[in-house]
Amino acid sequence: MTSQALIRPAWTPATIALMVVGFMIYWPLGLAMLAYILWGDRLESFRRDVNRSTDRFFGGLKRTGAVNPFGETRTGNVAFDEWREKELSRLDQERRRLNEAAAEFESYARELRRAKDQQEFDRFMADRQNQTSGQTIDGQPA
Numbered sequence: 001m002t003s004q005a006l007i008r009p010a011w012t013p014a015t016i017a018l019m020v021v022g023f024m025i026y027w028p029l030g031l032a033m034l035a036y037i038l039w040g041d042r043l044e045s046f047r048r049d050v051n052r053s054t055d056r057f058f059g060g061l062k063r064t065g066a067v068n069p070f071g072e073t074r075t076g077n078v079a080f081d082e083w084r085e086k087e088l089s090r091l092d093q094e095r096r097r098l099n100e101a102a103a104e105f106e107s108y109a110r111e112l113r114r115a116k117d118q119q120e121f122d123r124f125m126a127d128r129q130n131q132t133s134g135q136t137i138d139g140q141p142a
Contacts, residue, residue, distance in 0.1 A: 009040020041110065048103055055096070 008015070015037050023030025036043075074081050
């Protein structure tokens with residue numbers, strides 16, 4: 001499966017047009033678009049690392065009971081509070097598992113795109129080699 005997104009970190013007509021328009025409007029916009037085209041595929045791993053770090057940080061706070069950023073309070077019913085903690089823990093583990101699966105799929109799709117690009121390039125080079133081998137030095141067919 002290949003990425004069909006209109007704006008993705010690649011040299012597509014849409015990203016080139018956005019880069020040119022960005023440079024025409026305000027040069028830092030064009031520069032930002034150029035950076036996205038060149039290094040945008042690295043942003044996914046950056047986002048994943050940030051999410052993992054914040055999950056660890058808030059998980060540590062939750063375990064220690066230092067801060068409760070989401071306003072969860074004890075209800076007074078010990079059984080319910082324990083059940084809720086178990087369910088939230090299970091949901092956190094499921095979310096982490098889904099994020100890891102999404103990251104694996106992104107990596108797989110990126111590798112497929114690379115393989116497809118390599119295949120197209122190899123086909124181009126073979127066609128080019130066939131065209132040049134059929135001509136003499138002066139450009140006339142043999």
